[in-house]
Amino acid sequence: MKLIFLTLLVIIGITDSRSEQYVVVGPADPVIALAGEDVILPCSVKPNISVVDMRVEWFRSDLIDSVVHLYEDHDDRNTNQSQSYRGRTKLNHEELQRGDASLKLSSAQVSDEGRYKCLIQSKSWSGNATVDVSVEAVGSPPVITVDGFDQSGGLLLQCESEGWYPEPVLEWLNSEGVRLSSETTETHRNEDGFSVKHTVTVYERDSKIHCRIKLKHHMLETMIIATSNMFNLWTTSVILISLAVVLSVNAGILIAVFTKNNRKFDQRLQNQKMIILQEVTHLRTHTVNVILDADTAHPHLFVSLDRKQIFVCVRAPFQSCSGFEFLFGVLVVLVPSRLDIHRHLSSPAR
Structure with a gap:
């Protein structure tokens, strides 16, 4: 019984001593990544042993549920990989044989900045290393x-x-x-x-x-x-602004004067209109019954039988007018030339 117990202690001691011989190593300083370029996140086992048969997991320790890359059972298994890292991570499987589990991150982004963990596990031991990543983005030229x-x-x-x-x-x-x-x-x-x-x-x-x-x-x-020309623009600008101010003031004065005179003119027109309306009203109240004399009328004029209306004939004097010529003369001459007819009637008989 004691022999079996001692044997177990020896086996456990040997296993622990082997486990303590290996350590996962990361960079001593933060890794600087330039936005848009590829960057390597170092991680390896010392002394160098193959990690092909081991489990290698990269994840963000400063974020929740942020699987960056997973290698297990001799293959990459990124089903649960964080969306922002899809298609941008890679492990070199040949380097895994030499204990190098460094991760290549393509097209670094500002959001990639943070703390990463490299975890390597076997059936008998496990270890991890921390990798701090700082991202720098160079902007556009000033x-x-x-x-x-x-x-x-x-x-x-x-x-x-x-x-x-x-x-x-x-x-x-x-x-x-x-x-x-x-x-x-x-x-x-x-x-x-x-x-x-x-x-x-x-x-x-x-x-x-x-x-x-x-x-x-x-x-x-x-x-x-x-240059001096730039400063000369200031002097020119001051002159132009001053001139613009003067012109604006003068324009304002002219507009004010024009508006005032226009109001006076409108008032004068209104007064004249009132006077004319009063005169027309006065004339309408003093109308007289006029009887026209056909014997003293102009040769081109024809007086109606009731001697209240007058018509124009377009034919030569002393010739009778046909119906169409007569009406044509009435429609064309009588309506637009009422003032001319009035002047003929007012003139002395010839």
Whole structure:
């Protein structure tokens, strides 16, 4: 009985000693990944032994249910793999024979930043290593635009860029490399990273102004020359604005005068209209019964039998008018020429 017990203790001791001989090793420093590029997450067993027959699992320890990659029973089994990693992870099966379980992550994204665990298990032992991943995204080259002038004639410059991660540092520098203080700063973050926008006012003519954006190991820079012509635009703008103000004031005065005179004219027309209406009303109340004299009428005029109406004949004098010619003359001449007929009737008989 004692012999069996001692034998078991020896076997367990041997197993534990073998287990303690192997360790899963990861990188000592965080792994830096550049957005859009591939990155290797190191993980291996020391001393080197084959892990082909073992279980290798990569997962995010800072997230829940985040399986990054699973190797088991000599094959990749990513049925439960996190959606954001699908099609972007790979283990080198040849390297597994040498104890290397490093993971290749393709097209790194900002969301890939975090803490990863590399877990290797066999039937007799298991071990894990931690891999911290930092993602850097280099944004677009900075763009400088002229945003006008301030009240004292300073040139307003604006520099902006987007797509950075983590948040970059933007700074202005003059020709001598001296930093200029940004007057306004804007920073926004979205799924693509950070966007920054800074403004500065420049008073030096013919000077080089630099906009520089830095992010750890990366830097982008753009330059603009503040020429005298740019500052001359301010003087021209002031003159044009002053002229526009003067013209606006004069136009306002002219409009006011025209409106006032127009109102007076409208009032005068209304008064004249009232006078005419009064005259017409007065004339209507003093109408008389007129009897026309056919003997003294114009040769082209024909007086009706009741001597109350007059018609026009288009034929020569002393010739009788046929029905059509007579009516044609009445319709055409009588209606539009009533005032002319009135003048004929009012003229002395010939």
